[in-house]
Amino acid sequence: MVLRFPLGPITVALNPATLGASLGISLLLLALALWLRREIPGDPEAPPSRRLALLIALVDFVENQILSGTSEKLRRSLFPLIATLLLFILACNLSAILPIPGMVAPTQDLNVTLGLALLVYLLTHVYGMRTKGVFRHIKSYLEPIPVMLPMNLVGDMGRTLSHGFRLFGNILGGAIMGAVAIPVLTDLLLRFLGPILATLALPVLGTVASLVLNAFFGVFAGTIQALVFTLLAAAYIQTASE
Amino acid sequence: MGPEFVQALKYLAAGLCMGLGALGPALGEGYIGGKAMEGMARQPEMANTLLRNMIIADAIAETTGIYSLLVAIMILFVV
Numbered sequence: 075m076v077l078r079f080p081l082g083p084i085t086v087a088l089n090p091a092t093l094g095a096s097l098g099i100s101l102l103l104l105a106l107a108l109w110l111r112r113e114i115p116g117d118p119e120a121p122p123s124r125r126l127a128l129l130i131a132l133v134d135f136v137e138n139q140i141l142s143g144t145s146e147k148l149r150r151s152l153f154p155l156i157a158t159l160l161l162f163i164l165a166c167n168l169s170a171i172l173p174i175p176g177m178v179a180p181t182q183d184l185n186v187t188l189g190l191a192l193l194v195y196l197l198t199h200v201y202g203m204r205t206k207g208v209f210r211h212i213k214s215y216l217e218p219i220p221v222m223l224p225m226n227l228v229g230d231m232g233r234t235l236s237h238g239f240r241l242f243g244n245i246l247g248g249a250i251m252g253a254v255a256i257p258v259l260t261d262l263l264l265r266f267l268g269p270i271l272a273t274l275a276l277p278v279l280g281t282v283a284s285l286v287l288n289a290f291f292g293v294f295a296g297t298i299q300a301l302v303f304t305l306l307a308a309a310y311i312q313t314a315s316e
Numbered sequence: 317m318g319p320e321f322v323q324a325l326k327y328l329a330a331g332l333c334m335g336l337g338a339l340g341p342a343l344g345e346g347y348i349g350g351k352a353m354e355g356m357a358r359q360p361e362m363a364n365t366l367l368r369n370m371i372i373a374d375a376i377a378e379t380t381g382i383y384s385l386l387v388a389i390m391i392l393f394v395v
Contacts, residue, residue, distance in 0.1 A: 306372065
């Protein structure tokens with residue numbers, strides 16, 4: 075269900091499911107951050123508690139696995155953005171397996187993923203201009219020869235589009251597989267086992283099928299795609315600021 | 317050439333699009349994975365870096381497969 079209302083010459087469409095889910099996930103992440111922050115001791119020599127160890131592991135993972143290729147200075151300024159992107163996309167992808175009626179993963183909406191990709195694209199320009207200067211950043215589009223300008227621009231566009239489409243397509247594909255599995259299974263069982271055996275076998279096989287599909291498309295693919303999105307975002311910003 | 321014929325061609329087109337579109341990424345990802353395994357076997361201390369780069373390369377190789385998925389979905393539900 076999509077709400078539409080006219081705003082001057084254009085029509086604005088809002089998807090309440092996506093908006094609600096992403097707002098809820100943002101609030102949850104905010105609560106998690108505040109909860110973890112209370113654990114940071116005033117004395118740096120104090121032995122870490124269990125919650126602090128979780129926080130340390132998270133920071134260590136982002137710094138040493140995702141941002142390992144960047145320079146020390148860039149790593150410090152990129153860390154908040156990349157960690158936020160990773161946690162937000164991961165929580166969005168994993169929310170698809172929650173058994174809440176009407177719950178869809180926000181990353182299943184092209185507007186969310188393309189918005190995040192456009193944010194990263196804008197930030198590549200911001201970081202490029204900040205580290206290289208405005209003139210040298212614009213000049214980098216004329217390299218190696220000025221004739222390459224249209225090629226570079228089209229390459230930028232394709233990169234940003236595929237950045238957004240990749241996450242969207244993966245999560246949507248998983249959701250379609252999950253939605254199609256039970257009807258297809260019911261049909262197959264009815265056709266090959268007959269109605270009596272099928273009603274007996276369907277609860278067992280249906281549970282197994284949805285467990286396997288949720289584990290693979292929800293947890294595994296969701297985690298990998300969140301990782302890939304943030305790794306690529308870090309790589310794009312890093313190449314622009316070199 | 318009734319609407320049923322068009323509908324049948326749509327299903328055929330979506331199936332072909334997905335099947336042929338998945339072929340390239342599958343070959344590419346297999347090649348990337350195999351080469352990464354080779355590298356990891358030769359230099360186990362590099363395994364973490366190799367795994368990270370392998371996942372990025374996999375995701376990029378997968379992009380064309382995702383495009384064909386989107387085209388198949390568009391053929392089925394939008395056009």
